[in-house]
Amino acid sequence: MPVTLATWNINSVRLRAGLVTELLRQEAPDILCLQECKSPVDKIPLEIFHNIGYRHIAARGEKGYNGVAILSKLPMEDAGDLNFAKLGQARHVAGRLEDGTVIHNFYVPAGGDVPDREKNPKFGQKLDYVADMQKHFGADRPHRSILVGDLNIAPREDDVWSHKQLLKVVSHTPVETEALNAAQEAGGWVDVTRQDIPDGQLYSWWSYRSPDWNAADKGRRLDHIWATPDLASGASGSRILREVRGWEKPSDHAPVFATFDI
Structure with a gap:
C-alpha cells in the first residue's frame, strides 16, 4: 500500500493552523509530521485536523518552544519519545502504524x-x-522505520546555497555534518530525498531575514526524510513544496514529501 508522508517545521501550529489545514487539503498526505509546534499538546487545534480526516495523533509539547506532532489518517499508536542530550525538551515523538512501521x-x-x-x-x-x-x-539498529524532521543540519555541499561561505556557519560546519553523517550511518538510515533526487541544489529552508527569499534563493536543506533499507527500497516521489514558503505569513521551512510502499 502506498503511504505518503510529509514533514514540516511549522513554526507555531496554533499561529499557522490554517496553513496546515490548507496543505492537508491540497496534498492529502497520509501522515504529516510537524516540528516547532510551540504549544502544549492540549492547546494544539486537533479538532480542526480531526474534521478533515487526521484522527490519529502522537505529540509532545511545551509552552512557546519546541514541540513535535504526528498527524495520521492511518491507524497509529503513540510509540513514546526519546530524551537525547538530557535536555528534557519536546524534541521527539514516535508513532507506530498497524503493520509495525515506526515513524x-x-x-x-x-x-x-x-x-x-x-x-x-x-x-x-x-x-x-x-x-x-x-x-x-x-x-539498536532499527527496521521498518522512517525518521523525519527538522534536523537543523544541511549535510551535503549541494544542500546549501554556498558550501564555501557556510563552512563556518551553524548548520553546515564540518563538525555538524560529520556528526549527522555518523548518526545516519550508525542506524543504517537511507536519505530518501537524495535517493530520489541525487543531484543538484536542494533546499527546504529560507531565512526570514532575506527581503526576497525567492529571488535570493539562499536556502539550506535542513528538513529530512530517512528510512531503513527495507522501506527505502520502496520509496519514491520525493519532493519539496517550495511554493509553500511563499504562502501568506509562512513558516521559513517548506514541507518535504516522500511515498513509501508499506
Whole structure:
C-alpha cells in the first residue's frame, strides 16, 4: 500500500493552523509530521485536523518552544519519545502504524549562532543531541522505520546555497555534518530525498531575514526524510513544496514529501 508522508517545521501550529489545514487539503498526505509546534499538546487545534480526516495523533509539547506532532489518517499508536542530550525538551515523538512501521519525528536543536561549544553552550547541546542519536540507533539498529524532521543540519555541499561561505556557519560546519553523517550511518538510515533526487541544489529552508527569499534563493536543506533499507527500497516521489514558503505569513521551512510502499 502506498503511504505518503510529509514533514514540516511549522513554526507555531496554533499561529499557522490554517496553513496546515490548507496543505492537508491540497496534498492529502497520509501522515504529516510537524516540528516547532510551540504549544502544549492540549492547546494544539486537533479538532480542526480531526474534521478533515487526521484522527490519529502522537505529540509532545511545551509552552512557546519546541514541540513535535504526528498527524495520521492511518491507524497509529503513540510509540513514546526519546530524551537525547538530557535536555528534557519536546524534541521527539514516535508513532507506530498497524503493520509495525515506526515513524520517528525529530526536532534537533538549532545550535545558536556561534559554532563553538565552549563559547556557545547551545552548540554543544546540538552536538550532544546528534551524538545520542548515533548511539541510540547504532546500539539498536532499527527496521521498518522512517525518521523525519527538522534536523537543523544541511549535510551535503549541494544542500546549501554556498558550501564555501557556510563552512563556518551553524548548520553546515564540518563538525555538524560529520556528526549527522555518523548518526545516519550508525542506524543504517537511507536519505530518501537524495535517493530520489541525487543531484543538484536542494533546499527546504529560507531565512526570514532575506527581503526576497525567492529571488535570493539562499536556502539550506535542513528538513529530512530517512528510512531503513527495507522501506527505502520502496520509496519514491520525493519532493519539496517550495511554493509553500511563499504562502501568506509562512513558516521559513517548506514541507518535504516522500511515498513509501508499506
